[in-house]
Amino acid sequence: MSAAPTDAAGITTPGQRSPDNRATRRAVGRITRKLTRAKVIAVANQKGGSGKTTTILALAGELARRGFRVLVIDCDEQGNATIGLGVAVAEQDTEGTYYLLMDDEAKPAAVIAPTPHDNISVIAGGPKLSEVAAALASEMGNHAFLSTHVDALRGEFDVILLDTPPALSLLTINALYAADEITTPINPGVFDLRGIAELTKTVKRINSRLNKAIAIAHVFLINFNPRRRNDQDAYRFVKEAFPDALIDTADPQPDREWHGSGVPQSASVNSSQSAGIPLTLYEARAAVSRAYCRVTDVIEQRSLRG
Secondary structure, eight states, X not given: OOOOOBOTTSOBOTTSSOSOSHHHHHHHTSOOOOOSSOEEEEEOOSSTTSSHHHHHHHHHHHHHHTTOOEEEEEOOTTOHHHHHTTOOGGGOSSOHHHHHHHOTTOXXXXXXXXXXXXXXXXXXXXXXXXXXXXXXXXXXXXGGHHHHHHHHHTTTOSEEXXXXXXXXXXXXXXXXXXXXXXXXXXXXXXXXHHHHHHHHHHHHHHHHHSOOOOOEEEEEEBSOOTTSHHHHHHHHHHHHHOXXXXXXXXXXXXXXXXXXXXXXXXXXXXXXXXXXXXXXHHSTTSHHHHHHHHHHHHHHHHHSOO
């Protein structure tokens, strides 16, 4: 069988097979970067449907393409990040994140699953995570169970991405406590803006009550259309609330009125997830992928260099 068509960067064109062919492996593995200690980034927003998993997958794909060794830890009982990386939750003998949280003798290396994509590994989420909150409710230090295992993996990867549930739960607190920083995608709607307000409160509580220094380091708008008045208002709100964390996905153009920028809406998001291919590898030249590449540029500059 001939190899699937690729673009100039060696990335498989949309609608073709998963980009695990030789051309893509050359493109993805061209440079292998190595940090002495992995940066741990939780992608969080206390609102469902806010693009957390989409962001996890897009960042994982682009960082891996740039040569970073990426581990995704799926902390959501829906297991969407696991599935979106082409790994079926049903095929996992053990849901890895559940095992790490529930077994005192857990060994993280035993539940790291490969994916079809170079430089990306995953610790799977899934339905059994719904049992964690009740099972660990009375355990001492239950906020730090995941952190212990994440710290043990820092020498094996360059970036560890934590996909969090939408609601504030023990799983969310474990992910935030384990992270070095938080990345937050925001839909330009009133409920999502409330979600980021609630997340801000949660972060303050973690910092004060658990003696943890963590902050919302990166914020950007998704499904953004600069021509919509509501999106313009949301951009101004986010810019005022998070002036140092906001990521613009485009530069102002002198000949056009500037209303901000963000990741545009695209049908490619659902298509890539159905195919089990990170968006930024599935259709690298699409506007939505270019926007996520810009987000990755900023995160790399802010957090992965130094």
